Amino acid sequence: MNERHRLVESLLCLVREYSMTAPGETVLVAVSGGPDSVALVHALWSVREELGITLYVAHLNHSFRGEESDNDARFVWSLASSLSIPCVIEKVDVPRMRQMLRLSAESAARLVRYEFLENTAEKIGAARIALGHTADDQVETVLMNIIRGSGTDGLAGMPPVRGKIIRPLLGVRRTDVASYLQEQGLSARIDETNLLPHFTRNRIRLRLLPMLREYNPGIDTVILQLAELARADSAYMNAEASKVFKRLTIACDTGAVTLDRGELLGLDLAIRRRVVREAVKSVRSDISDLGFRHVEDLLGLLATGGDFRYELPAGVFVECERGSIVFRSERQRDVPIIYKYEIAVPGETPIGEAGVLIKAEVIESHLEPVRSPDDTEVILDLDKVKGTLVARNWQPGDRIQPLGMKGSKKLQDVFTDRKIPRRVRHRIPVIQDGERILWVVGVIISDVAKVTDSTQRCLRLRAVPVSPCSYDRKVV
Amino acid sequence: MNERHRLVESLLCLVREYSMTAPGETVLVAVSGGPDSVALVHALWSVREELGITLYVAHLNHSFRGEESDNDARFVWSLASSLSIPCVIEKVDVPRMRQMLRLSAESAARLVRYEFLENTAEKIGAARIALGHTADDQVETVLMNIIRGSGTDGLAGMPPVRGKIIRPLLGVRRTDVASYLQEQGLSARIDETNLLPHFTRNRIRLRLLPMLREYNPGIDTVILQLAELARADSAYMNAEASKVFKRLTIACDTGAVTLDRGELLGLDLAIRRRVVREAVKSVRSDISDLGFRHVEDLLGLLATGGDFRYELPAGVFVECERGSIVFRSERQRDVPIIYKYEIAVPGETPIGEAGVLIKAEVIESHLEPVRSPDDTEVILDLDKVKGTLVARNWQPGDRIQPLGMKGSKKLQDVFTDRKIPRRVRHRIPVIQDGERILWVVGVIISDVAKVTDSTQRCLRLRAVPVSPCSYDRKVV
Known part of the structure; x- marks a missing residue:
């Protein structure tokens, strides 16, 4: 048997130390197509028999970069095929989702990705979901947490194992990934997130870490050690607190x-x-x-x-x-947010739960129906609106008659068709009058109050983001 | 009564929260002459009656900047006089000490300063020693500890109270110090450490923090919060560990x-x-x-x-x-380091405990006795050296006949005269032959083996620093 690359050694070592997999299990490997995840799936594939595991590849097409994103998906597909690993690929319009939810690109991508991975793992019966995070990612995560505001828990960084999630490359440096790919003659796509320079993570990688290395060339090591110490401290204190609680x-x-x-x-x-x-x-x-x-x-x-x-x-x-x-x-168990607001017409109605302001305007003339690029604006026939207009969150059983269609459709199915993650559905405002759902903000418009040639007065509704987004700021 | 400046409010608040002083106590205030310590002593003076404390000022002249350092001392003296506070000033040649001990300028200054303050506090019967560290110093300390390598304990930064040491300005920002000085019409000397750009602390202040503020304008606040959280975590875990121990x-x-x-x-x-x-x-x-x-x-x-x-x-x-x-x-209680090495003549003898290498050279001719600027080199009359030459650490009772003197003197008195802190004395190599002490490296030369006109063979001894200094690197 040939000597193993240190990436594989390190992977096996971590997998065993944390009992990341058990013989007979299926492991779903999240592959973006970037160097780290390509090395991860290949290295796991090379030791699959030794670990007694079955592999599955999952790729989410974030649509961040249009055609390039599609090429990433094709690349992952052929990589999986070449290793005879079954592969699930799904496409979600994250940029749109992001705007709708007032999340940073990074947060939106993470939200959607985890939901996709968990659903896929459940479908195929995978016990574990393997992510390609490396030691360098860990250093960046810890620094990012320090900068955003964190206590001991945040300093611990990403855990090697959390629930189904495993990170077998957490002991591996990026330089080892590069040398492994070279040794194995593997190519990789450029990691899409590296092309988004506004990400804090990338600024840390490209500007902050080089400066810190001037102060201490071993900065990566001391940060990893800090994470290791903080992880044990945090685990101990949280266990104590849990008992006391x-x-x-x-x-x-x-x-x-x-x-x-x-x-x-x-x-x-x-x-x-x-x-x-x-x-x-x-x-x-x-x-x-x-x-x-x-x-x-x-x-x-x-x-x-x-x-x-x-x-x-x-x-x-x-x-x-x-x-x-x-x-x-104020919330119930499975419906984390419940709200219902009467919409002022004309006027502005803040929907704090959704982070938007609904601006309603009455226009005493016929307007062409517009559909803004991100579906955050609609024009309705005001005379077809019955009773009070309200904004509320989605409820199971909701139905809508989509624009241009005769019959009605379950909102649940609409969400599923449009790949809107379960976790974000409850944040989306559903606009209805006394009788029917007229608009699901950013998702779908109803046929029932549409503007026609006979429309005399129009109601223009716009959803405008309000207040600085708090989802991204994580203090402590 | 006028409204108080927020610096004074914050100081009183912290003094009370941590019971930093008690009525009737004497507080020794360490004043460098920089803005922080000037504000500290003035603010404490303004509330001395309310707190029922007696003040004393201490200033250590580090000799880092020659005449400028002397001017700092004079400045502190007149400030104390103007407030009718008694003042102790002492001068130590820290740059020389530093070279002798292979410490960074910062570490050497700290070592000497704390020793001076503690001795002075003991002499005057002060229950507390007040230092002028501000919230900004705290932020820099935490970042410095992260960069050097630290666990939860290091993230806690400087404690408001530790033993006799109190830091009443730890809740105050530098901007408040500036506005307080202006309000009170006080001037201050430029802080000497700010003129030493190779200090990690200054690089953090001048380069790292401005970059981090671009990522998060509230970085100072989140770092202070991290320190606060880490302090409680660290106190709890250390108390637990102590019980378990x-x-x-x-x-x-x-x-x-x-x-x-x-x-x-x-x-x-x-x-x-x-x-x-x-x-x-x-x-x-x-x-x-x-x-x-x-x-x-x-x-x-x-x-x-x-x-x-x-x-x-x-x-x-x-x-x-x-x-x-x-x-x-291997050490005993009050003699933390014990060593004795035979010196190779000619040759090189490493004294690991002192961080130096003693280079011995025999020169078969008459040489003029030299005394290098920092006393790290001597030339002796080889024929006057009796028996084996050894390097060892200082022992109580040691005596030396100083160059140019007839009688002998206790080494202890020599150390005291030269203001060599107790804590560093045991690191300094004492060179003796079979009978007498010939040289205390960097401190004093004996008369007994001095070069005279009749000298035929010379022994040149040099103390050369070895190996990167480890005192400054504090990991975990």
Whole structure:
């Protein structure tokens, strides 16, 4: 047997250290076509028998670069074919999704990618999803977290294993990837994200890291060591906090948890902070917008000893009364956001949950129906609108009669057809009058209030992004 | 009463939050003459009655910039006089000390400064030593620690209180210092360290931070928040580790500690790492050169299950045998370094403990005695040297007959006269023959082997720095 490339050695070492795979399992490998993921799928393929695993390739066409993106997809397809690995490719219009949701390109891409990978893994029965993140990605992630604002948890960077996700190349440097590709005579596509210089990650790679290497040539190593130390610290403290959280819990309902106030106050500061985060987490799965200040302010109020009410981000209410403190969410379990707003006509109606403002304008003449490039504007026949106009979030069972069609269609199917990820569906405003759905912002327009030759008064609706986006800012 | 400047408000707030002073106490304020320390001493003076404290000013003349340093001292003297605060000023030749000890300018200055402040505080009976570090210094410290290599402890930055040391301006930004000085009509000297562009700290201030502010304009705030979070995490975990360390200790002697091996292995990784550091600390006070790799390698050996011996930096030996693991230091308590090396004549003798190489050369002719500007070279009369030449560290009771003097003098008094800090004395090589001390490297030359007109063979000794200095690199 030939001597193995150090990339393969490092991969095997990490796979074993973290028990990333078990014999008989199917591993779905996410392949963008960039050097890292090409090396990952090839290296896993070379040791597939030794590990006793079956491979599957998944590629998401983000549509960021038009034809180039399509070429990436073709490239991945032939790579998988050449290794006789089955391959799933899906195309999503991320740029459009991104605009609709007011997410950064990076966040939108990540959201859509993870949803696609998880769904695919479920369909094909894969136990694991392998991602091609390298040690260099880890260094960049840790620095990015420091810059955005982070505590010990963020310094830990990406974990080698989280749920189904595994990162077998996390011990491998990019230089090793390059030498592996060369040795194996493999080519790779240029990583699309490298072409988006506004990404913080790329600025870190191209400007910040070179400067830091002047200060300390071993900066990559010390950052990786910091991540390793922080990961153990963070795991230990979160486990402690989790135990303490259970002990302090007096009552726990769907969307509400009650803790013992005196006990909470008596905790060590580091654990107290984490128990608060744990409490918020228990009533709301995503706590990415829970910042340092929110927690500190809440703890400050708690320390004063009086009773109080305090609102945390995204509708988590805290009520402190006598011996207990209650964290309550307005949301139900599977419908993380519920809202319904009457739309002012004419006027402006902010839909905070969707991060948009609906501008309604009445125009006393016939207008041509427009459809803005990203579907954020519609013109309706005002006289066909019945009763009050409202904006609300999507509900199962919703139906729409699409523009130009006779029958109606389930909104669920529309979302599926348009590949709109499940997780983002609840953020999209559905505009309806007293009877029917007229418009799903950025997604579909109904036939029922369309402008015709006989239209006399028009209603122009526009969805305009409001307030700086908070989804991307992750403090603590 | 006038409204107070926010600098004073912030200072009072921090002093109270951390109980930095108590009524009746004397506080020694370290004043360099730079804006921060001038603002500190003035603000403390303005609230001295409210806090019930007595102030004292201390200034160390580092001699880094010759006459300018003397002017700093004069400036501090008049500032203290104008506020009627007693003032202690001392002058130390740090540049010389630095070369002698192979320390960076920054480390040497810090070492000497802390020793001076502690001694002065003891002499005048000050309960506290106040330093002028600001929030901006904190941000730079955290970034510097990240760059040099650090775990959670280093991310915590400078603590507001540690022993006698207090930092009342740690919540204050430099911009507030400037506005306070202006408001009070105070002037300040340009901070000397700002004139040394090779300091990592200054590069961080002048180049790195401006770049990071482009990525996140609130970078200073998120770094301060990170420090705050890390401080609580670090305090909690170190307290846990300390408890566990006591529990695991089977035996504890001067310079040796024995732990239960099985129990150590059973600990959570984060605590296991800290218990190892605690064990090393218990046999050696300074663990700044104990790096990430040392701890990881030791834990790796431990996990293999076999018996082993392992050497940690600076003479700490680890022996693992059956159920126990022993950490042993070669050093005694108050003499942290003991060494004695025979000097090769002619030849080169490395003195690792002092970071120098002693080069000995025999010259068969009469040479003029030279004294290099920093006393790192001497020329002796070889025929007056009796027996073997050795280099060893200083011992209490050592005496020398200084060049040009008849009687002898205690080395201890020589060190005191020359203001050589206690902590660095044991690093300085003392060169003696079979009978007498001939040279204390960089400090003093003896009369007994001096070159005279009748000298026929000369011995030239030179102390040359060796190997990159490790005192400055602090990993983990």
